Amino acid sequence: MPKTKTTSATADRTYDAIVIGGGHNGLTNGAYLAKAGLRTLVLERRHLVGGAAITEELRPGFWFTTFSYALSLLRPDIVQDLDLVKHGFMPILMPTTFCPKEDGDYLLLGQDHGENLREIGRQSKHDADAYDAFNHDVLKVIQAIKPLLDEVPPDLFSDDPEELIALAALGQRFRKLDKKVLHDAVRLLTGSAADFLDDYFESDVLKGYLASSAIIGTKVGPYSQGSGLVLLYHILGEHDGEMGAWSFHKGGNGGFTQVLSRAAQALGAEIRLESPVERVITRNGRATGVALADGSEFYAPVVVSALDPRRTFLELVEPRELPTDLVETIQRFRFQGTSSKVNFALDGIPRYPALGDRIDQYRGFTNIGPSMEYLERAFDDAKYGWYSKRPYLDTAIQSLVDPDMAPPGKAVMSCFVQYTPYHLRESDWDAEKENLGDTVQATLESFFPGFGDLVLQREVRTPLDIERTVGLSEGNIFAGEFLAPQMFFFRPAPGWAQYRTPIDGYYQCGSGTHPGGCVMGAPGKLAAGQILKDRARAQA
Amino acid sequence: MIRTTPFHERLAALNETGLWEHWSNHLAATRYQMSEKFEYFAIRNSAGLFDSSPLYKYRIHGLDAERFLAGVLARDIRTCQPGHAQYTIWCDDRGFVVEDGVILRHGPSEFVLTAAEPNLAYFGELIGRMDVTIEEVSDDWAVLAVQGPRSRDLLSALAPAVGGLPYFGLTSTRIAKVPVHVSRTGFTGDLGFEVWAPAADALTVFDAIWGVSRGQGVIPIGMIALYMARIEAGLLLLDVDFHSSRFAWTDADRSTPIELGLGWMFRDLANDDREFIGGDAIRREIAGKTSRWKLSGLVVDWQDYDRIYDRAGLIPPKDHTPIQDEYYIYDDDLNQLGYATSQMYSPILQRHIALARVPLDRTAPGSRVKLELAVNHRYEYFDANVARTPLYNPERRTA
Numbered sequence: 001m002p003k004t005k006t007t008s009a010t011a012d013r014t015y016d017a018i019v020i021g022g023g024h025n026g027l028t029n030g031a032y033l034a035k036a037g038l039r040t041l042v043l044e045r046r047h048l049v050g051g052a053a054i055t056e057e058l059r060p061g062f063w064f065t066t067f068s069y070a071l072s073l074l075r076p077d078i079v080q081d082l083d084l085v086k087h088g089f090m091p092i093l094m095p096t097t098f099c100p101k102e103d104g105d106y107l108l109l110g111q112d113h114g115e116n117l118r119e120i121g122r123q124s125k126h127d128a129d130a131y132d133a134f135n136h137d138v139l140k141v142i143q144a145i146k147p148l149l150d151e152v153p154p155d156l157f158s159d160d161p162e163e164l165i166a167l168a169a170l171g172q173r174f175r176k177l178d179k180k181v182l183h184d185a186v187r188l189l190t191g192s193a194a195d196f197l198d199d200y201f202e203s204d205v206l207k208g209y210l211a212s213s214a215i216i217g218t219k220v221g222p223y224s225q226g227s228g229l230v231l232l233y234h235i236l237g238e239h240d241g242e243m244g245a246w247s248f249h250k251g252g253n254g255g256f257t258q259v260l261s262r263a264a265q266a267l268g269a270e271i272r273l274e275s276p277v278e279r280v281i282t283r284n285g286r287a288t289g290v291a292l293a294d295g296s297e298f299y300a301p302v303v304v305s306a307l308d309p310r311r312t313f314l315e316l317v318e319p320r321e322l323p324t325d326l327v328e329t330i331q332r333f334r335f336q337g338t339s340s341k342v343n344f345a346l347d348g349i350p351r352y353p354a355l356g357d358r359i360d361q362y363r364g365f366t367n368i369g370p371s372m373e374y375l376e377r378a379f380d381d382a383k384y385g386w387y388s389k390r391p392y393l394d395t396a397i398q399s400l401v402d403p404d405m406a407p408p409g410k411a412v413m414s415c416f417v418q419y420t421p422y423h424l425r426e427s428d429w430d431a432e433k434e435n436l437g438d439t440v441q442a443t444l445e446s447f448f449p450g451f452g453d454l455v456l457q458r459e460v461r462t463p464l465d466i467e468r469t470v471g472l473s474e475g476n477i478f479a480g481e482f483l484a485p486q487m488f489f490f491r492p493a494p495g496w497a498q499y500r501t502p503i504d505g506y507y508q509c510g511s512g513t514h515p516g517g518c519v520m521g522a523p524g525k526l527a528a529g530q531i532l533k534d535r536a537r538a539q540a
Numbered sequence: 541m542i543r544t545t546p547f548h549e550r551l552a553a554l555n556e557t558g559l560w561e562h563w564s565n566h567l568a569a570t571r572y573q574m575s576e577k578f579e580y581f582a583i584r585n586s587a588g589l590f591d592s593s594p595l596y597k598y599r600i601h602g603l604d605a606e607r608f609l610a611g612v613l614a615r616d617i618r619t620c621q622p623g624h625a626q627y628t629i630w631c632d633d634r635g636f637v638v639e640d641g642v643i644l645r646h647g648p649s650e651f652v653l654t655a656a657e658p659n660l661a662y663f664g665e666l667i668g669r670m671d672v673t674i675e676e677v678s679d680d681w682a683v684l685a686v687q688g689p690r691s692r693d694l695l696s697a698l699a700p701a702v703g704g705l706p707y708f709g710l711t712s713t714r715i716a717k718v719p720v721h722v723s724r725t726g727f728t729g730d731l732g733f734e735v736w737a738p739a740a741d742a743l744t745v746f747d748a749i750w751g752v753s754r755g756q757g758v759i760p761i762g763m764i765a766l767y768m769a770r771i772e773a774g775l776l777l778l779d780v781d782f783h784s785s786r787f788a789w790t791d792a793d794r795s796t797p798i799e800l801g802l803g804w805m806f807r808d809l810a811n812d813d814r815e816f817i818g819g820d821a822i823r824r825e826i827a828g829k830t831s832r833w834k835l836s837g838l839v840v841d842w843q844d845y846d847r848i849y850d851r852a853g854l855i856p857p858k859d860h861t862p863i864q865d866e867y868y869i870y871d872d873d874l875n876q877l878g879y880a881t882s883q884m885y886s887p888i889l890q891r892h893i894a895l896a897r898v899p900l901d902r903t904a905p906g907s908r909v910k911l912e913l914a915v916n917h918r919y920e921y922f923d924a925n926v927a928r929t930p931l932y933n934p935e936r937r938t939a
Contacts, residue, residue, distance in 0.1 A: 080842050085890050092585065095575040111575035143855055240887055241858030250585065363578070400757065403586045409755030
């Protein structure tokens with residue numbers, strides 16, 4: 001082959017940065033790098049970007065949010081920095097939260113504060129103003145904690161003066177907090193959701209609803225120590241300034257990642273689909289590029305993995321290239337996915353007997369978790385290696401919020417299911433998949449008589465499906481459990497929480513890094529900041 | 541006695557809030573749902589139904605109707621062919637805006653003009669010896685605005701002629717056998733139509749529209765959702781963004797069309813030998829560049845917004861509720877430059893936005909001003925950038 005041709009072919013394959021994985025963090029990272037002027041390539045294994053945030057038309061006219069299904073934690077500065085509005089960013093208000101009870105009653109919360117307090121008072125007169133007190137106390141904690149979502153954790157183990165200053169500043173900030181706020185924060189970060197909620201409320205259905213945020217995506221029950229952290233995490237987001245509120249993106253979270261993809265490309269990033277990366281190429285302790293499964297190679301001095309820590313450290317590179325203690329920590333990193341999705345195409349809107357023909361209660365989440373005990377019993381099954389007989393369900397009839405999701409008069413219903421542990425005792429998910437679908441459908445039938453008659457199509461996505469389709473190890477939706485030893489300074493490993501790796505030029509930007517999962521984009525954004533900082537240093 | 545519109549029976553049943561405003565002595569829903577923001581999203585994602593019946597409506601006809609309107613309206617009616625509608629204004633002889641409205645041209649000499657306030661005496665006194673008759677037909681027509689991306693498909697299902705209507709097109713057709721007019725007009729800045737039904741048949745027409753809308757997220761929308769949409773679209777509201785020159789006490793309360801950003805109405809003025817009320821003054825204003833300010837969009841700097849609230853120990857609010865009141869704008873040395881007349885947090889733009897009167901040297905997009913807002917009981921000054929209106933302008937609006 002003539003030499004000139006080789007050079008030009010190599011040049012075509014040479015970039016300033018290569019991002020492995022076109023999930024929302026990979027796209028965010030790629031977009032920020034491209035915005036800073038780096039010639040950036042994002043490589044996605046599948047035929048579409050989005051990772052776990054995808055929307056698929058599984059039946060003509062019916063659009064399913066296959067996995068991830070709502071927005072809240074997405075960092076508002078990403079929307080602005082990447083000009084997402086121009087590309088179609090549109091988070092739609094979900095105006096209700098509906099919590100059916102097992103006795104046929106319900107708790108229905110909406111946008112009118114006074115109406116909500118009356119509705120809570122219907123369950124417990126005591127809980128009406130307790131609800132205000134709870135929200136006020138929690139908002140104070142949110143205000144204190146939330147800035148951490150937008151900061152690189154200081155390195156506890158470094159003597160670099162810059163890190164020591166950052167650490168001191170962090171300590172100083174917490175020292176300045178009101179005593180009660182700091183104490184509440186610690187109670188939430190270390191304790192159980194049940195203990196915290198019991199301090200405020202007596203109504204089972206209200207506590208069941210609030211505690212559901214303490215278990216989503218995580219193998220803990222509301223009575224487990226550590227569930228408070230999950231609760232706090234899930235209410236750190238916002239919808240248009242309303243803290244803790246969730247919204248539905250136009251076209252689902254797949255609609256959102258398409259927006260992100262358009263923005264990244266508009267900023268100059270190149271996205272290649274169906275390009276699974278086999279390994280990161282390293283030379284003398286430096287990353288120099290990636291090799292795809294088909295043998296082709298791309299080169300860049302910066303390679304960023306948006307995959308989870310197991311894939312980033314144990315699969316894309318050789319463990320022998322890494323320090324032993326890091327390898328051990330990643331091997332011990334808990335994934336243990338415990339959530340599934342069962343999505344439905346429906347011929348109409350289910351009826352809830354106590355509400356007659358009303359359907360406006362379904363315009364947000366419908367929370368099938370009528371008490372903390374219900375949630376804990378659902379967890380009990382998982383502790384012993386099986387899925388819940390009566391699972392917790394977080395459902396949403398999304399076509400009521402975005403009518404473009406289903407044909408007129410029809411509906412799509414997203415149904416998040418827990419607990420469904422990745423490791424089943426004496427069986428596997430290939431065998432149990434449709435049984436899980438039946439269990440979920442039977443649970444829905446018990447709350448919405450006649451539900452089964454409405455089902456046109458059912459899609460079951462177990463933790464194994466999540467792992468196979470999206471690539472998240474053990475199907476953990478957060479790319480690693482939200483447990484204190486896996487957060488902040490320690491996410492994904494002590495000393496490696498600043499998006500770098502022991503291999504020069506090799507970075508990590510997935511949800512397995514700080515601050516963690518949910519469609520937040522913070523890991524992608526913060527990692528880009530580190531990469532650009534390192535480049536500036538190297539060029540100085 | 542407060543009156544109700546011809547659609548009231550149906551809309552009252554759909555109003556879950558019990559909240560009504562008084563609009564031209566008619567009950568008009570503030571919002572129908574507990575969340576006006578949800579109504580707003582119906583406009584942007586499906587369609588919202590808005591009852592515009594309380595508008596004043598004037599039938600203007602006679603052999604000289606076109607000639608008459610060419611002289612009293614500031615925008616050239618001769619460019620509006622039968623089967624079309626036009627957004628228009630009328631000015632006083634000093635070139636200040638009296639009011640605005642939409643005019644429908646049903647035939648060569650057959651017009652219907654809408655207005656927010658009574659204008660019969662005003663126009664009547666200008667007829668002179670021309671062959672023109674003006675009659676108020678406000679109560680004859682019920683008007684239902686169907687606004688949003690689904691509006692065309694919904695109405696086409698009932699009246700196929702609607703499908704081909706261009707922006708500001710007008711057709712006479714039937715819905716549920718009732719003869720109606722449909723104009724591709726509205727006050728939301730989105731794809732939308734207004735259905736004009738004889739008052740007596742209003743409920744029949746409403747039921748037909750409501751019937752084809754079921755299961756598609758179509759809901760009635762109240763005043764707040766409409767105001768949200770119109771601020772994003774940069775559409776002017778009388779007594780908020782401008783005042784009628786007829787009733788203003790000082791010129792500070794008067795506005796010229798150029799100042800209001802309606803200069804596009806006069807693009808062909810050089811080739812237009814038409815004499816119309818205010819025409820000379822408008823020509824002088826354009827030639828002499830004597831406008832005092834220009835109504836422009838403002839987009840508040842989000843980082844500055846967050847910073848100021850954070851510093852005050854508050855969580856930055858993002859409230860979509862329109863504030864249709866005066867808030868002052870300043871330069872960096874806190875000299876007043878002008879004022880905002882409408883503002884809100886725009887859910888679709890994800891920014892705080894405003895319509896504001898800015899001095900001519902700051903009308904270029906990106907020019908910076910400071911917007912004064914109270915935070916924690918004291919005034920703070922937020923960086924804002926001037927932007928062209930409409931701030932939100934989806935392609936489907938005119939496509």
